[in-house]
Amino acid sequence: MLRRIHSLPGLLAGLLVMFMALSGAFLSLQPAIAQWQVGTAGTQLDVAALSDAVVHGLPDVSRIVKQASGAVIAYADGAAGQLATRIDPSSGAALGPYETSPVFAFMTEMHRSLLLGQGGHVVAGLAALSMLVLSISGGLLLVNRLGGWSRVFGAAKGTFQQRLHVDIGRIVLVALLLSAFTGAYMSLVSIGLLSTGQDSFIPFPTTADGGAPAPISGLAALQALPLAQLRELVFPAPGDPTDVFAITTNAGQGFVDQASGAMLGFVPNSFGQTVYEAFYTLHTGQGIAWLGLVLGLAALAVPVMSVSGALIWWSRRHNQPRLKHNVAGGAADTIILVGSEGNSTWGFATVLHDALTLAGHRVHTAPMNSLARHYGKARRMFVLTATYGDGAAPQSASRFLSRLERFKPRPDLAFAVLGFGDRSFAHFCQFADEVGAALLATGMDQIQSSCTIDRQSSQSFAQWGVETGTRLGTVLHLVHTPRLPRTTRLELIDRDDYGVEVQAPTSVLRFAMPGAKRTGLGKLLGLGSRLPRFEVGDLVGIVPPGSPIPRYYSLASASRDGMLEICVRKQTGGLCSEFLHALTPGENIDAFVKSNPDFRPGRGRSPLIMIGAGTGIAPLAGFIRHNRHHRPVHLYWGGRDPRSDFLYAVDMAQCLGDARLARFEPAFSRTVGGRYVQQSLRDDVDAIRDLVAHGARIMVCGGRDMAGGVRTALDDILAPLGESAQSLKSTGRYLEDVY
Numbered sequence: 001m002l003r004r005i006h007s008l009p010g011l012l013a014g015l016l017v018m019f020m021a022l023s024g025a026f027l028s029l030q031p032a033i034a035q036w037q038v039g040t041a042g043t044q045l046d047v048a049a050l051s052d053a054v055v056h057g058l059p060d061v062s063r064i065v066k067q068a069s070g071a072v073i074a075y076a077d078g079a080a081g082q083l084a085t086r087i088d089p090s091s092g093a094a095l096g097p098y099e100t101s102p103v104f105a106f107m108t109e110m111h112r113s114l115l116l117g118q119g120g121h122v123v124a125g126l127a128a129l130s131m132l133v134l135s136i137s138g139g140l141l142l143v144n145r146l147g148g149w150s151r152v153f154g155a156a157k158g159t160f161q162q163r164l165h166v167d168i169g170r171i172v173l174v175a176l177l178l179s180a181f182t183g184a185y186m187s188l189v190s191i192g193l194l195s196t197g198q199d200s201f202i203p204f205p206t207t208a209d210g211g212a213p214a215p216i217s218g219l220a221a222l223q224a225l226p227l228a229q230l231r232e233l234v235f236p237a238p239g240d241p242t243d244v245f246a247i248t249t250n251a252g253q254g255f256v257d258q259a260s261g262a263m264l265g266f267v268p269n270s271f272g273q274t275v276y277e278a279f280y281t282l283h284t285g286q287g288i289a290w291l292g293l294v295l296g297l298a299a300l301a302v303p304v305m306s307v308s309g310a311l312i313w314w315s316r317r318h319n320q321p322r323l324k325h326n327v328a329g330g331a332a333d334t335i336i337l338v339g340s341e342g343n344s345t346w347g348f349a350t351v352l353h354d355a356l357t358l359a360g361h362r363v364h365t366a367p368m369n370s371l372a373r374h375y376g377k378a379r380r381m382f383v384l385t386a387t388y389g390d391g392a393a394p395q396s397a398s399r400f401l402s403r404l405e406r407f408k409p410r411p412d413l414a415f416a417v418l419g420f421g422d423r424s425f426a427h428f429c430q431f432a433d434e435v436g437a438a439l440l441a442t443g444m445d446q447i448q449s450s451c452t453i454d455r456q457s458s459q460s461f462a463q464w465g466v467e468t469g470t471r472l473g474t475v476l477h478l479v480h481t482p483r484l485p486r487t488t489r490l491e492l493i494d495r496d497d498y499g500v501e502v503q504a505p506t507s508v509l510r511f512a513m514p515g516a517k518r519t520g521l522g523k524l525l526g527l528g529s530r531l532p533r534f535e536v537g538d539l540v541g542i543v544p545p546g547s548p549i550p551r552y553y554s555l556a557s558a559s560r561d562g563m564l565e566i567c568v569r570k571q572t573g574g575l576c577s578e579f580l581h582a583l584t585p586g587e588n589i590d591a592f593v594k595s596n597p598d599f600r601p602g603r604g605r606s607p608l609i610m611i612g613a614g615t616g617i618a619p620l621a622g623f624i625r626h627n628r629h630h631r632p633v634h635l636y637w638g639g640r641d642p643r644s645d646f647l648y649a650v651d652m653a654q655c656l657g658d659a660r661l662a663r664f665e666p667a668f669s670r671t672v673g674g675r676y677v678q679q680s681l682r683d684d685v686d687a688i689r690d691l692v693a694h695g696a697r698i699m700v701c702g703g704r705d706m707a708g709g710v711r712t713a714l715d716d717i718l719a720p721l722g723e724s725a726q727s728l729k730s731t732g733r734y735l736e737d738v739y
């Protein structure tokens with residue numbers, strides 16, 4: 001619902017809001033320009049002394065206006081019409097003619113009413129209201145997505161567009177809320193739906209002295225008024241002793257007797273008027289130039305937010321699957337419930353739906369939030385759910401647990417939960433675990449215990465299908481083909497081979513654009529030399545011939561290195577690794593890059609503890625090679641035998657030599673007294689504690705078993721500090737890239 005509230009007006013009012021934001025951003029320059037033109041005023045006169053000086057220079061003056069910027073303008077009626085003159089606030093001397101900027105005047109009218117009069121005010125009001133709805137719903141979505149108020153400033157996750165939308169959104173949210181709220185309020189006042197409680201007409205005083213006018217410099221009420229308080233002073237009609245000065249100050253409006261100098265009939269501003277003026281200042285930044293500029297800069301973010309928001313919406317719609325043969329809940333023998341936020345889980349659910357339908361089942365697939373009280377014919381229920389925020393439910397499952405309380409399962413209904421998540425989060429698949437426990441508590445049987453899928457792995461899903469099919473006594477061939485980005489053809493330019501003697505053939509493979517090595521005209525024209533952009537630690541997806549499913553490898557190089565480097569261990573029967581190992585220089589692969597911004601050393605000088613085993617060294621070696629600022633990096637790595645699979649030995653020796661690497665602790669398992677990387681950590685307990693106490697960030701890359709062992713070792717090592725792998729993970733100081 002929140003999402004719909006955020007996206008519907010967002011799409012409908014996008015253009016209008018963008019126009020309002022851009023015109024507002026332009027107008028925000030006005031207070032700054034005005035303030036810059038006025039400069040820093042010296043000692044200011046009182047209104048009596050200023051008016052006296054103005055009258056001496058401009059005898060026909062009829063009105064003096066002091067603008068919010070501090071500029072003083074005198075208006076005089078001359079033969080050629082009204083003349084406006086800039087006045088020096090510290091002397092009252094005329095500085096020269098005053099001209100309003102036609103561009104700002106035009107843009108102000110456009111911004112207020114699109115030059116459409118009262119109807120335009122209504123449209124501008126609607127734009128402000130849409131902006132308000134977008135800011136509030138966006139703010140709430142942001143809090144949900146990041147896992148609560150305490151994490152509002154935590155690292156944003158998701159696709160590039162999602163991160164851009166969230167990152168810019170949280171910077172500008174307060175400013176946009178302020179602009180939208182004050183704008184909506186002012187529109188309501190100009191349309192007449194809200195009143196400030198202030199009469200625009202105040203009664204003319206009946207008590208004017210009528211005597212001979214006194215010199216203006218001696219009028220007591222004007223003497224008592226500092227210039228800073230003045231807004232407007234309208235002079236009495238020349239030669240009419242019954243007329244009075246009409247005065248508007250920051251506090252209200254009144255009249256000043258031109259004979260006695262007394263203030264007559266002063267009407268203070270109503271509360272509503274005071275509020276209106278405060279909102280006007282907060283909306284326009286008039287008189288507070290820095291605020292105007294801040295609001296203007298925030299308004300510039302609106303087009304970026306609108307475009308990224310529209311792209312997110314489009315990709316969500318685009319990815320929404322179309323289910324064939326979706327049977328009604330009451331008639332189905334199999335129920336599939338889906339908890340998803342970004343829609344990818346729906347892709348997996350569709351594959352399961354189609355496979356079960358093909359196996360002869362009558363399948364009903366729906367969002368988890370639409371769990372019915374009862375499914376009359378269902379014998380099995382699959383729940384496929386992602387986890388969001390900080391271990392929380394995704395949008396389409398937010399009401400599932402409360403609905404489950406009223407759920408009445410058939411006695412023979414069995415369930416299975418499949419969690420989708422990402423191991424780089426502190427609470428991997430936590431919501432799926434909660435759902436599994438809650439379903440178990442209803443008394444239902446499990447088809448099999450809950451399973452998890454890390455980073456939408458098609459292979460793990462296929463494996464789950466095999467296991468589930470075995471339990472159901474049916475063949476579940478689950479081929480999930482993710483929508484692949486466009487692939488780029490790359491050419492193998494170089495390879496180093498290791499590990500054959502220890503039964504772990506591993507190769508460092510380097511690729512470039514085909515023809516990148518070309519010389520002559522091709523090179524001159526830059527042909528074939530442009531790699532897609534990537535950073536060390538990003539992933540390359542490689543689609544092996546004969547399979548639609550890409551395999552991902554961590555990158556040891558960045559595109560600015562001019563080549564793409566990966567480290568691949570040959571797996572027996574592994575389609576992609578066997579294909580890659582068989583490549584000879586000059587041969588090609590089809591690949592695409594997937595950004596992995598959550599696995600980066602981050603900025604700063606705090607120490608880094610890098611831990612890996614086997615091919616897990618690849619991104620770590622890449623980070624170290626790029627460590628030109630000599631941040632202290634401590635590398636713990638595990639291999640089998642230094643004579644056979646000492647990956648990156650030469651590179652790491654060089655990095656130790658020039659201080660890109662502070663310390664290197666390799667551990668080998670197939671040598672005399674062999675040990676694993678966890679043991680190296682335990683041997684270095686004091687150093688590790690000291691580094692962590694000094695803010696070290698830990699990065700782990702490699703196989704799942706190694707990562708589990710490292711977590712256990714570090715939990716033991718860090719316990720005296722009151723820290724653990726989990727506690728460091730929740731503050732972004734423990735990063736894992738595990739496969």
Ligand SMILES: Cc1cc2nc3c(=O)[nH]c(=O)nc-3n(C[C@H](O)[C@H](O)[C@H](O)COP(=O)(O)O)c2cc1C
Pocket residue numbers: 145146156157158159339340341342343344345346386387388389390391392394420421422423425426427428429430455456
């Ligand atoms: C903002 C955000 C927060 C996430 N939080 C978690 C989390 O706490 N635990 C977890 O295991 N996965 C988390 N994930 C990963 C998603 O659960 C995972 O990518 C899932 O496959 C997305 O499925 P969907 O596209 O159907 O929503 C998060 C992803 C994002 C973008």
